[in-house]
Amino acid sequence: MKILSIAAMGTLLAALLPSASGAAPASLSKEAINAATFDDWQARQGADGTAAPFLIRLQVLLDRAHASPGVIDGFPGDNTQKAIRAYEMMRGLPVDGEPDADMWNVLVVDEGEAMTTYEITEDDVSGRYVDTIPDDYGERAKMDWLGYHDPAEMLAEKFHMDEELLKTLNPGADFATAGTTILVTKPGEVPTTKVARIVVDKSAGRLVAYDDKGEIVLADPATIGSDETPSPSGTVTVNAIAADPTYSYNPKKNFQQGDNDKVLTIPPGPNGPVGSMWIDLSKPTYGIHGTAKPDLIDKSQSHGCVRLTNWDAEALAQLVEPGQTVVEFKE
Template sequence: MPAFAQQRYSSADTVLITPNGDILDYVPDAGMRVMRDNRGRTVYVDDWGNVVATAMPANRYFARGGDDYRPRRDRYRAVPGYPETSPDYFPPAPESDYGDELTTSSVPEMREALPGDIERQTLPDADFGGSQPLPDLNGNDDSAALPENGIDPNAEYVPGPKFEPATALGKLSSAEITALQVFLDREGFSPGVIDGKKGSNVIKAIEAWQNSTGETLDPNNADDILERLRLSGGMAFTTYEISAADAAGPYVASIPSDYAEKAALPHLSFTSTIEMLAEKFHMDEAYLKDINPGVDFTIPGTIIKVVDTGEKKTGKVAKILADKGRKQVLAYDENGTLIAAYPASIGSADTPSPSGLVTVERIALNPGYTYNPKINFQQGANNKVLTLQPGPNGPVGTVWIALSKPTYGIHGTPDPSKIGKTQSHGCIRLTNWDATELAKMTSAGVTVEFVD
């Protein structure tokens, strides 16, 4: 499409939109590949496999004014039926969970260097005993290598900390449980995915928060929870406008289970706008759909109801406890104060994680993944070394925190709803957003102790 063709628009015009939501200001190269994505849209792809632009009707990209108001497509306006989401009532929707310093695979610029000493690149084999850990073959996507001979050489029993039990949750509505989950998430004591449901991850988060603060939290006192939310940044729910960049992706149609097919993909990105938005707001995908009935998440300008996760937890972690009994990672500062806690999947009876002390060796954001059947067990019929590209749906998600014991690490996951509810193959598996938050507060040399 000639550049001048994007200067005037009618209802029949098409514009080329970059993944950042801007109009493409140059004529695409003649050698650029023109493809169709899983929703049938025309996309322009460069030689690296990155989406350069997506063809979109002009009247979807530009907002309408006057009497032509379409609440699902127009720019930000108050949402009828959700008076609590008025911008005058509490702060607007949060920005990207990860800030400007971190780029996830939902945008194509994966090869740019990150600032500071945090790297984003394919992890070299030397760091991991020849390969990064291999995910579970049984469909659990747990990512860790087996110990030698299936036996952990450091199998001594190390007891974990004891917390005062939390008050049992009574008959709470889904909205009340969501408010509790959002408060805990803002405090850095993660309940895992926010889904409006009771569960062990919520109870563990309350117990850790009480241990850190010395206070007692009554989860059944709705007024107290709402006041705590107000003081921590506002009510639990807010609104968010789906941008052109959100709708454009890039996305992949599906994530295959076979590693050779995974390795053929240009990135292991999200498969849909709703999957990306659920992770952005720390939410369960089904719950996000439930509170937005009938919404088409692919249309830019659509206003949706989401939770307000507030500011990211900050601090400096000096020690990490991987509590295998609680299925929880506990982060302490140099004074021994518990400053954050995250539900985790840590080892299993057949493939245990190590016991005792190890240290953080290095941190990689958006890591690539190397499959080596000579080091890891064989996946399917794949008998050659394979390199998988970065992305939130990769075997280790968007973060790899390498430990001093080869092949072991703390990492993200492509399936956040299973965290704390299933077992892993020895590594410590967190949600992508929790792993990222922990990585931001952690540095090389931090001790990690596996306890029971």
């Protein structure tokens, strides 16, 4: 029986704002999020319309089941619906993208904690950070590295989190000091099953990867092309994989960026045009890649390629096989 729709979940703003004392709300403690249940969501929904602990736990468990919600942010939305649909497909449940008791009971077979603590390391704070990245590609081409802006941005991606949620859970935390202990989500490991076929569903804004038996290995929300620069049609093949790729900008082949009318090589980095990973496809200039703005996945348009969060692109890259994995574009 259907319990509620994602659209009816209401605002979570009040639960996500820090309290006046500088501490995170008690409802967003490690214990509260780890213990959040579907029944707790139902009770709170009727009371005040907020249920951040349940939604954070739901998104973490979906992420661990390889049904990615994109950034874990504690808010309802289309990408969470897509993740629920993917999980329902994986488990043979009725597919509608809405949370119900049957889906939740299967999902929480994973009894692991959704939240954990993490001590920031020297490596975390001494990363190759970049204060400012210009929008203009001509200026970017003069740089050596398009890295994260600071440790907070890096840590948010490390734990598949929205940066604002990371800061809300850790008000006043100094993310630039080694030894600082912070509260973070506990995403799962990358699956190990090789991917034989990928279906990129343009209308659904979703990528689903299958093994050679037709079983779903993982599913990710995706930004797929635009009206001006549509993604390919039909079937292509994975050609190659490149971590921390440079990006070759050619206005005659790609798109017009600003006043740049010459071929440019944009340096690598997680905040570059194609993020931290490039999966090259057999159709020239097209690929599956990461992004500098994970919170905008399927909320903005790409330049014809398939854009995932950096962590989803990195996970997929470990599972595809160049020359063998096929990619089907579905209208």
